[in-house]
Amino acid sequence: MEGGGGGGEFSCRLCGLSTPFSYFGQKPPNTRAVVLLEESYVMKDPFSPDKEKFLVLGSSCSLCAKSVCVGTDCSLFYTRRFCLPCVKERLDQFPQQIQAEVAKKK
Ligand SMILES: [Zn+2]
Numbered sequence: 001m002e003g004g005g006g007g008g009e010f011s012c013r014l015c016g017l018s019t020p021f022s023y024f025g026q027k028p029p030n031t032r033a034v035v036l037l038e039e040s041y042v043m044k045d046p047f048s049p050d051k052e053k054f055l056v057l058g059s060s061c062s063l064c065a066k067s068v069c070v071g072t073d074c075s076l077f078y079t080r081r082f083c084l085p086c087v088k089e090r091l092d093q094f095p096q097q098i099q100a101e102v103a104k105k106k
């Protein structure tokens with residue numbers, strides 16, 4: 001996937017959330033010191049007059065590459081982004097803290 005630029009429609013493959021995004025990558029434009037931990041779908045925060053404010057909508061799972069939103073029911077971030085189905089499949093490979101978090105969800 002090419003880094004940077006873009007714009008289009010982001011949709012979460014798990015919950016079906018669908019929303020336009022303005023940028024995909026790690027360094028949103030018009031922000032001075034922001035570097036995201038992962039390549040993300042972002043949009044300018046429509047509720048803020050501050051040009052540097054933006055919202056992170058989602059990212060892609062580092063295992064299955066599905067687009068997933070950052071909602072806690074869809075994905076989690078542990079050094080990389082993982083969708084919840086992938087986490088559940090490999091739960092024993094995640095630290096206790098993550099296992100406990102996932103166990104709380106259901
Ligand atoms: Zn979602």
Ligand SMILES: [Zn+2]
Nearest residue numbers: 061064083086
């Ligand atoms: Zn996945």
